[in-house]
Amino acid sequence: MSSLQNKIDFALVLRVRNANPNGDPLNGNRPRTDYGGFGEITDVCLKRKLRDRLxxxxxxxxxxxxxxxxxxxxxxxxxxxxxxxxxxxxxxxxxxxxxxxxxxxxxxxxxxxxxxxxxxxxxxxxxxxxxxxxxxGPVTVQSAFSKEIVGVTSTQITKSVSGEGDGSKRGPDTMGMKHRVDSGVYECYGSINPQLAERTGFDDADAEVIKSMLPKIFENDSSSARPDGSMQVLNIVWWRHNSKAGQYSSARVHDSLRNLLKEDGSFDREALSQALPGLIPEIIEGF
Structure with missing residues (x-):
């Protein structure tokens, strides 16, 4: 099969509720935020989840x-x-x-x-x-950022009992902290470059696999920090251009959704379909 023949842009809209979507090991594993207080999920974290689903x-x-x-x-x-x-x-x-x-x-x-x-x-x-x-590689995934400043709640917890001593005193290693984002809607953007796909052999079937995996990115990924149901994919938006070069730049394509996306993760689908003449997005519901 020949390599990818059409440029592809995509977007991922997800919601976090009472979960730590991506802890920062250099900050006590608190949920990652930028200097403005907006939540962040790194591209490395998202690609790790994609690899696991694949x-x-x-x-x-x-x-x-x-x-x-x-x-x-x-x-x-x-x-x-x-x-x-x-x-x-x-x-x-x-x-x-x-x-x-x-x-x-x-x-x-x-x-x-x-x-x-x-x-x-x-x-x-x-x-x-x-x-x-x-x-x-031809597939690039950007870091995800929240639409609004996120609230981070930190709770002190008691971990498993200490295995040292006579058990009459609580050791310092039995106390810990858990952090969570109370609520937040995040947006993430990516693209697939046909010119780079030629070098690696990435083809249309591979692109369809990526598209099918994105709605399932948080399946089988539950943990104490991310309980089942706390991470949800709301929508995947998939733009397939009519050529290798693409009808529009990726920045313009991504902005067509970014400018319409509301704080609750909703957007005007009709307006998005008309935002870029000749480039109709496919909108896929999350799981």
Whole structure:
């Protein structure tokens, strides 16, 4: 199948209720906010969730979560060496393999490599000494930001009892904090570039897979910080241009929704359909 023939832009509108959508480890795991107090979910966090949903659907994923590993590999290097179509360590040896061939093998095998890209970099030891093979992916996902300033509630909690001492005194490690966003609507934008898709082999079928995964991005992702039902995809907006170059810039396409999106996550669908003549968006309800 040929690579992607049409530029694609997309948007994700989601709602958070009493959950920590993306904790900041440098700030006591409080929900991420910018300096203005608006909530933020990083692009890395969103792509992690996409990778997990893709893996659950049976697609081969290179960057796997530690708790979702299915191949037993202990590192990304081991996975790369064992997964490049049987080439093994020779795939990363500049004396025995061409970098373009290795990149193609990686894109053919792993969905997330041909979608998001990957840098295969190795240190100064072994056959792959100093080798760096960059793969630039066609799918870009921006960080999500809330429409309004979010309120963050912090609650002190008692964790599991201390395992030290005689148990008569509460240890300092038994006290902790939980943080949550009380309520917020977030918007996220992304695009798929056909020119970059040519290099990785990303095709129309892959684009349909991404579109089908976006409404399910929070399925099977529940935790103490994000209980079931606290994270909800409201809508996916999908613009498919009529050419590789696109009828409009991604900035203008994204602004067509950004300017209509209200604080509660609703928008005038008719006005959105008429905002860009010749480019009618597909609106997909969340799960």
């Amino acid at each position: 893996q659950e659907s049976g697609h081969a994923i290179f960057v796997q979560s530690d708790d979702r590993k299915i191949d037993g590999e202990t590192s990304l290097r081991n996975r790369a060496e064992s997964g490049t179509n049987g080439l093994g360590k020779d795939a990363w040896n500049p004396k025995k393999s061409k970098k373009d061939e290795t990149a193609k093998n990686a894109c053919d095998k792993w969905f997330d490599v041909r979608a998001f890209g990957q840098v295969f970099a190795f240190g100064k030891e072994g056959d792959a000494s100093g080798v760096s093979i960059p793969v630039r």
